[in-house]
Structures are given as C-alpha cells and as structure tokens.
Amino acid sequence: MSLLAIKDLGVSINGTAILHDVSLxxxxxxxxxxxGESGSGKSMTALAVMGLLPRGATAAGQIVxxxxxxxxxSETDLCQxxxxxxxxxxxxxxxxxxxxxxxxxxxxxxxxxxxKTTKVEAHDRAAxxxxxxxxxxxxxxxxxxxxxxxxxxxxxxxxxxxxxxxLIADEPTTALDVTTQARILDLLRDLVREFDMxxxxxxxxxxxxxxxxxxxxVMQKGRVVEAGATQDxxxxxxxxxxxxxxxxxTHVVSLPEAKPSAxxxxxxxxxxxxxxxxxxxxxxxxxxxxxxxxxxEINQGERLGLVGESGCGKSxxxxxxxxxxxxxxxxxxxxxxxxxxxxxxNLAVRRKMQVVFQDxxxxxxxxxxxxxxxxxxxxxxDSPPTGQARQAAIAKALGDVGLTxxxxxxxxxxxxxxxxxxIAIARALIVEPELIxxxxxxxxxxxxxxxxxxxxxxxxxxxxxxxxxxxxxxxxVVRSVTDRxxxxxxxxIVEQGxxxxxxxxxxxxxxxxxxxxxxxxxxxxxxx
Amino acid sequence: xxxxxxxxxxxTSIFVALAAVSFVWTPHDIETLDIPNKLQGPGGGNLLGTDxxxxxxxxxxxxxxxxxxxxxxxxxxxxMALGIPLGLLAAARHGSLLxxxxxxxxxxxxxxxxxVIAILITAVFGASAVNAIIAIGxxxxxxxxRLTRGxxxxxxxxxxxxxxxxCGKSATRISVExxxxxxxxxxxxxxxxxxxxxxxxxxxxxxxGLGAQPPTASWGRMLADAQTLVSIxxxxxxxxxxxxxxxxxxxxxxGDGLRDWLDPRIRVART
Numbered sequence: 023m024s025l026l027a028i029k030d031l032g033v034s035i036n037g038t039a040i041l042h043d044v045s046l047x048x049x050x051x052x053x054x055x056x057x058g059e060s061g062s063g064k065s066m067t068a069l070a071v072m073g074l075l076p077r078g079a080t081a082a083g084q085i086v087x088x089x090x091x092x093x094x095x096s097e098t099d100l101c102q103x104x105x106x107x108x109x110x111x112x113x114x115x116x117x118x119x120x121x122x123x124x125x126x127x128x129x130x131x132x133x134x135x136x137x138k139t140t141k142v143e144a145h146d147r148a149a150x151x152x153x154x155x156x157x158x159x160x161x162x163x164x165x166x167x168x169x170x171x172x173x174x175x176x177x178x179x180x181x182x183x184x185x186x187x188x189l190i191a192d193e194p195t196t197a198l199d200v201t202t203q204a205r206i207l208d209l210l211r212d213l214v215r216e217f218d219m220x221x222x223x224x225x226x227x228x229x230x231x232x233x234x235x236x237x238x239x240v241m242q243k244g245r246v247v248e249a250g251a252t253q254d255x256x257x258x259x260x261x262x263x264x265x266x267x268x269x270x271x272t273h274v275v276s277l278p279e280a281k282p283s284a285x286x287x288x289x290x291x292x293x294x295x296x297x298x299x300x301x302x303x304x305x306x307x308x309x310x311x312x313x314x315x316x317x318x319e320i321n322q323g324e325r326l327g328l329v330g331e332s333g334c335g336k337s338x339x340x341x342x343x344x345x346x347x348x349x350x351x352x353x354x355x356x357x358x359x360x361x362x363x364x365x366x367x368n369l370a371v372r373r374k375m376q377v378v379f380q381d382x383x384x385x386x387x388x389x390x391x392x393x394x395x396x397x398x399x400x401x402x403x404d405s406p407p408t409g410q411a412r413q414a415a416i417a418k419a420l421g422d423v424g425l426t427x428x429x430x431x432x433x434x435x436x437x438x439x440x441x442x443x444x445i446a447i448a449r450a451l452i453v454e455p456e457l458i459x460x461x462x463x464x465x466x467x468x469x470x471x472x473x474x475x476x477x478x479x480x481x482x483x484x485x486x487x488x489x490x491x492x493x494x495x496x497x498x499v500v501r502s503v504t505d506r507x508x509x510x511x512x513x514x515i516v517e518q519g520x521x522x523x524x525x526x527x528x529x530x531x532x533x534x535x536x537x538x539x540x541x542x543x544x545x546x547x548x549x550x
Numbered sequence: 551x552x553x554x555x556x557x558x559x560x561x562t563s564i565f566v567a568l569a570a571v572s573f574v575w576t577p578h579d580i581e582t583l584d585i586p587n588k589l590q591g592p593g594g595g596n597l598l599g600t601d602x603x604x605x606x607x608x609x610x611x612x613x614x615x616x617x618x619x620x621x622x623x624x625x626x627x628x629x630m631a632l633g634i635p636l637g638l639l640a641a642a643r644h645g646s647l648l649x650x651x652x653x654x655x656x657x658x659x660x661x662x663x664x665x666v667i668a669i670l671i672t673a674v675f676g677a678s679a680v681n682a683i684i685a686i687g688x689x690x691x692x693x694x695x696r697l698t699r700g701x702x703x704x705x706x707x708x709x710x711x712x713x714x715x716x717c718g719k720s721a722t723r724i725s726v727e728x729x730x731x732x733x734x735x736x737x738x739x740x741x742x743x744x745x746x747x748x749x750x751x752x753x754x755x756x757x758x759g760l761g762a763q764p765p766t767a768s769w770g771r772m773l774a775d776a777q778t779l780v781s782i783x784x785x786x787x788x789x790x791x792x793x794x795x796x797x798x799x800x801x802x803x804x805g806d807g808l809r810d811w812l813d814p815r816i817r818v819a820r821t
Contacts, residue, residue: 344716346712346715346716367718369718372716372718373718375716376716377712377713379712379713380709381709384709384710385708385709386710386713387710387728387731388732389731389732398713398714398717398719399716399717401717401718401719402717402718449713
C-alpha cells in the first residue's frame with residue numbers, strides 16, 4: 023500500500039493557478055525527489071502535503087497520507103499529524119531554530135506537544151535523537167554556537183523525533199557546503215532505511231537528485247512533466263524540458279584559449295586580522311586571522327577560480343582585493359599600483375576592477391532606474407561621459423549582456439533573477455575594467471539561466487581580453503569557466519594550479535575531499 | 551487605501567484647510583472684544599458660540615489651528631533636519647566612537663521627561679511660541695536619529711551598497727544617494743506621529759501659559775481660559791478640547807494608514 027498518494031492536486035492562490043493536476047505516489051522506505059526550477063511549484067506541493075498552504079490558497083484533488091486525506095482534514099487534526107505522522111526540514115538552518123532555546127529543549131518540545139510523557143523522559147529521548155543524527159554536542163547548546171551543518175542536523179532531529187512516516191525536506195542542503203551536504207544526504211538516506219519512512223526531497227540540484235532519489239518527479243510551471251524511477255528516467259528521458267534541464271546542469275562553456283601574458287594583479291603575503299570580542303575585561307582584544315599569508319597572481323586575460331567552503335576567507339579576500347578594507351600585512355597590487363594607498367583606497371586602481379555579487383535581488387537599489395544603476399561606476403572616472411556618449415555607453419553595455427537599450431528606463435523589479443545578473447555584469451563592464459570579480463555570481467540562479475550567464479561570460483571573453491576571479495563553491499562551474507584554480511581552506515591557500523590538473527589529480531587531502539564530496543551527475547546517454 | 555488612512559487624511563485636511571482659510575477670512579474678528587455678547591451658546595450669530603470676552607469660538611479655533619500646525623511643523627522639521635543626518639552619520643560610522651557619542655547623546659536627551667524640560671526651557675528663556683517650538687523640536691531629534699540609524703544599518707549590509715563602495719563613492723554620498731531614498735517611507739510615517747505629539751505638546755505648553763502668548767490664539771490657552779467656566783458654558787471647553795482630540799486622532803490614523811500603505815509587505819498580505 024502506498025504511503026502518500028497525491029491525485030490531481032490543483033492549487034490556486036487568489037484565482038491564479040499555481041499547480042495543475044499534480045499526481046505522485048510513494049511507499050514506505052522510498053526516497054522521492056521533486057525537482058524543477060524556481061516557480062515550478064515544487065515547494066508549493068510540499069506545503070500542500072503538510073497542509074500549510076498560504077492564506078488565500080484553494081486546493082482541489084486528493085492528498086492521501088496513510089488513508090487520511092490532508093485536504094479534508096481539520097486544522098486541529100492536522101496539528102496532531104504535523105511532527106507526528108509527517109515531519110519537515112527547511113532550507114535555511116540559520117532561521118529554522120529558535121535562537122533563545124537550547125537545541126535539546128527544541129527537540130524535546132516536539133515530543134512533549136504530541137505525547138504525554140514527563141519532561142525528563144522527553145529530554146532523554148531528545149538527547150538520544152540528537153546523538154542519532156550524529157551531533158556530538160551537549161543538548162544544552164544554543165543554536166548560535168553551532169555551524170550550519172550542525173543546525174541542519176538539529177532540524178532533522180526535530181523532524182524525526184516522533185518517527186514520522188513521511189519526512190519532507192525542502193532544499194535541505196542548498197545552504198550548506200559540499201562536504202557538509204554529502205554528510206547530511208548520507209544521514210537522510212540512513213534514517214530512511216532505519217525508520218522505514220518515506221522521504222520527499224525537494225531540490226533544484228539535479229546531481230543531488232540523481233545521487234539519493236529512488237524516484238524522480240520533474241516539475242515545470244506547476245505541472246509534472248515527467249516522473250519515473252531514477253535509473254529509468256536518467257537513461258531514457260522523454261520530455262524535452264527534462265532533457266534541457268539535465269543538459270543545462272552539465273553545461274560546458276567553451277572558453278577561448280588563454281594566451282600567455284604578463285601578470286596584472288599580484289597578491290603578496292596578505293594577512294587580514296579581525297578583532298574579536300574580548301574574553302576578559304582588561305587586556306588586549308584577541309585577533310582572528312582570516313587570511314594567512316595569501317599569495318597569488320592573475321595575468322592579463324586570465325580566468326582564475328577560487329574554491330572553498332564558507333568561512334574559508336573568500337569574501338575577506340574579495341574585499342581586500344577591491345580595496346574596501348585594508349590588510350594587516352602583505353601587499354595587493356594591480357598593474358604595479360597598490361589598491362590601498364595609505365589610509366584611503368586608490369581610485370586609480372579601483373576603476374580597473376569591478377565586481378558581480380551573488381544575490382541578484384539585493385545588488386541593486388530598488389529606487390533607481392537601470393540607466394542610473396549601471397552607470398554608477400562612472401563615478402570612478404575623472405571625466406565621465408555625458409549626453410550622447412553616455413547614452414551610447416549605456417546601450418553598448420546593455421547590448422553586450424543581451425538586453426535592449428529600452429531596458430535602461432525600467433526599474434530593477436521588472437527583471438527576473440537571470441536578467442538582473444546580466445544587468446550586474448553590464449554595470450561591471452561599463453567602465454571596461456581589466457579585472458572582474460564574480461563573487462558566487464551564478465550560485466543563486468536556476469540551472470538553465472546559469473548556463474546562459476556562463477555562456478555570456480565566455481562570449482565576453484572572446485570579444486575582449488577579460489581577466490576575472492571566479493569565486494564559487496560549485497566545483498563543476500569553476501571547472502568549466504576557469505584556466506587556473508586556487509583552493510582555500512581556513513584562510514590558507516592549500517592548492518593552486520591549472521584547473522584541469524587540479525581537478526583530475528588533486529594533491530592536497532582537502533581538495534580530494536572537496537572533489538569526492540561534490541555530487542556528480544551520472545553520464546547520461548543522450549544518444550537518440 | 552485602508553479606512554484608517556482615509557479617515558485620518560480627511561480629519562487632518564479639514565484642520566489644515568481651516569488654518570489656511572483663516573489667513574484670508576474668519577467669521578468674526580478675534581481681536582475685538584464684545585463683552586455684552588459673551589458666553590453665547592452655539593448657533594445664532596456665532597456658529598460655535600462665544601467665549602468670556604465675547605470672541606467667536608469658531609474664529610479662534612481657526613486661528614488656533616494655525617498656531618498648532620505651525621509649531622508642530624517647525625518642531626518636526628527641526629527633529630528631521632538634525633535627527634536624520636545624525637542617524638545617517640551614526641550608521642555610516644557604525645561601531646566607531648562617533649556612533650557611540652551620537653547614540654549616547656540621544657539616550658541622554660531621551661532620559662529627560664520631554665514636557666518638563668520644555669517647561670524649563672520656556673520658563674528660563676521666556677514664554678513664547680518660538681521657545682515652545684525649539685523645546686518641542688529638540689526632543690524630536692533623538693526620535694529621528696534612532697529611527698534613521700536603525701533603518702540604515704541593515705541597508706549598509708546590502709550588496710548594492712557594496713557595489714556603490716566599489717565604485718568609489720564616499721559614505722556621505724552613499725547615505726544621500728542610496729540610504730535616504732530607501733528610508734523615506736519610514737520618515738514620513740514617523741513624521742506624522744511626531745506631528746501629532748507636537749500638537750499635543752504645544753497645547754500642553756499653552757495650557758500652562760508657556761506657549762503662544764495673547765493675542766495669538768491657541769487651543770491650549772482656550773482650554774485653560776474655559777476651565778473655570780465649564781459649569782456655566784461647557785461649549786467653551788468642549789470645542790477646543792474636541793479640536794485637539796480630532797486633529798491628533800486624525801494624524802495618528804493617517805500615520806497608521808500610511809505605514810500600512812507604504813509597506814509593500816503588509817499591502818500584499820491585505821489583498
């Protein structure tokens with residue numbers, strides 16, 4: 023008998039249809055992955071199963087969990103079921119926990135709500151559950167003392183504390199580093215086998231899907247376009263959207279050949295210290311060393327990748343190179359000039375560098391029009407173009423990234439995430455810098471959009487000599503768009519070399535771990 | 551638009567209109583006394599009756615609205631003109647000694663009961679509308695400084711500010727160009743609330759004789775004058791009392807409504 027059967031589920035919010043005829047079945051001990059791009063309705067499906075549809079939503083069809091139809095169950099009964107019969111793990115472990123309660127209390131709370139037990143017993147069971155999810159910490163710790171991966175383990179412990187029959191995980195590893203992601207996925211897989219529960223995992227990451235799922239459901243615009251057992255589906259894709267999706271995620275951009283050239287940016291023995299909170303009332307403030315003797319060079323027209331997990335010092339290094347913060351030791355020079363002259367950043371150097379940030383939604387002032395947004399770097403020029411020349415520069419920059427000159431008078435909210443990232447690139451290009459820093463610039467984008475943006479970057483490289491530093495946690499992307507790569511761990515460079523050489527034959531144990539942990543898409547026979 | 555916003559705007563507009571009309575026309579002249587005609591009830595020759603000097607109360611209310619609004623506008627203006635730049639500065643230099651100084655200075659001003667200090671100021675420097683404005687205005691400064699700093703701090707963490715810094719823009723320029731436009735909504739809402747508090751403060755100061763001096767009309771002093779006459783001619787106290795009540799109510803409703811209307815998150819949740 024099936025554990026969960028969704029039949030012809032349709033959801034509309036205020037009259038706008040979000041889901042159309044979604045159907046799927048899963049049994050005990052099975053891992054089903056729903057995948058698709060943003061707006062495909064995968065999270066809405068999960069919320070519908072939990073009976074947590076947003077206000078104003080109406081649902082039609084059937085969601086039968088263990089012979090109970092969720093859509094025809096009262097809120098009171100649903101509260102009984104949530105946590106008990108079904109548990110949920112959210113994407114963002116940083117906000118999913120209450121910061122003022124210990125982790126033990128939070129897990130015990132789930133138990134106390136649903137079962138009549140003593141506090142002592144609930145806390146014992148909570149401690150056991152925390153140990154089961156691999157957390158070797160005291161239950162009296164507070165969430166802020168934990169890392170992202172550890173918090174996600176607490177969230178999982180809360181979700182499975184009562185051994186639910188169905189666990190729903192909405193992008194459970196998206197916010198985590200690759201090595202942590204691998205461990206969390208292992209944990210989820212083990213728990214499914216041990217408790218014989220069903221796991222409905224929602225993710226946009228096809229490599230994760232291929233790695234863990236028994237069954238795949240591909241969604242597009244609120245419809246299921248294709249579903250099937252993982253091996254069958256991967257071997258024999260039917261729907262063009264599925265094919266396009268998998269193609270985009272294994273997309274390889276064709277970079278022009280890098281020519282040998284002179285060094286441009288040189289980073290020499292850079293040290294960056296941050297003062298941290300005093301441990302004692304008197305005495306010097308302790309310092310945290312975020313960067314240890316970092317040295318590397320970028321040649322003209324060279325594409326350098328920077329890989330490392332969160333907290334390795336990537337962002338600190340970016341800020342130091344951009345001259346936003348001074349360093350405590352060493353030197354950063356671009357074309358022989360220091361980026362930080364005395365106490366002030368050197369504007370003459372800064373105009374040779376631009377940056378594209380990760381989040382396309384926070385990198386623009388929502389109150390300015392595109393023309394004003396992308397001409398902001400003109401501030402760096404001694405005599406910025408005016409009138410006709412300015413209009414021409416705007417049109418050229420927009421044209422270069424595949425937008426039209428008419429887009430100049432629009433506001434940023436009229437654009438999608440991918441278009442915004444193009445505008446961010448246009449903003450970086452408008453002063454024709456020698457070096458662009460892409461700080462996780464494609465990480466927040468859907469696979470198909472990401473492929474387009476990567477193609478755009480490759481095309482820009484063909485048009486003019488463009489050097490960039492491409493920072494990413496996504497190894498496959500770094501591999502495809504860089505000539506050379508640097509691997510950072512805990513503020514130190516542990517390995518650097520030609521991209522292909524490093525990926526094919528990693529020397530440092532950390533690099534080996536990183537590459538091993540990254541989920542891989544199996545080679546798919548796309549032969550027709 | 552919410553019901554609050556509409557009611558609030560209508561009430562406020564009525565008083566602003568009365569104040570504006572008083573510049574060109576009032577039903578009666580309020581500077582001539584007409585003792586034989588004193589303490590007339592509403593209706594008859596005077597729509598809202600007359601006071602103990604026989605002056606037309608409606609005309610006094612209109613002239614009083616002018617005083618109240620002028621005092622409140624200038625007081626809020628002082629608060630904004632000094633408080634917002636201080637808040638922006640503190641946010642731009644977050645964590646520095648300057649930030650500490652500004653914010654602790656604010657705490658210091660906040661620590662004093664505002665009306666008592668306003669009384670002190672007017673008592674020392676003489677009772678006049680100008681001194682009342684300054685006294686009320688000083689206490690608006692920390693309100694706006696705190697609010698500005700609080701709203702600006704999260705904005706400083708956003709990527710578009712980082713992008714502006716990469717473009718070599720100074721902290722001052724970023725504050726004016728990027729931070730200020732993004733906190734305007736908040737300032738408008740807070741301005742409305744402070745405006746109503748200013749009206750109350752002005753009425754309170756005039757009530758104890760430390761606000762605008764005769765012959766300038768003021769709602770607070772009308773109340774004070776009517777105090778002893780409440781049992782004989784209740785309308786002399788009720789009319790200015792209701793004027794204060796309705797104006798403050800209108801401004802608060804408007805502030806409340808504006809906050810909802812200007813905040814897109816709440817607007818979405820309502821629809």
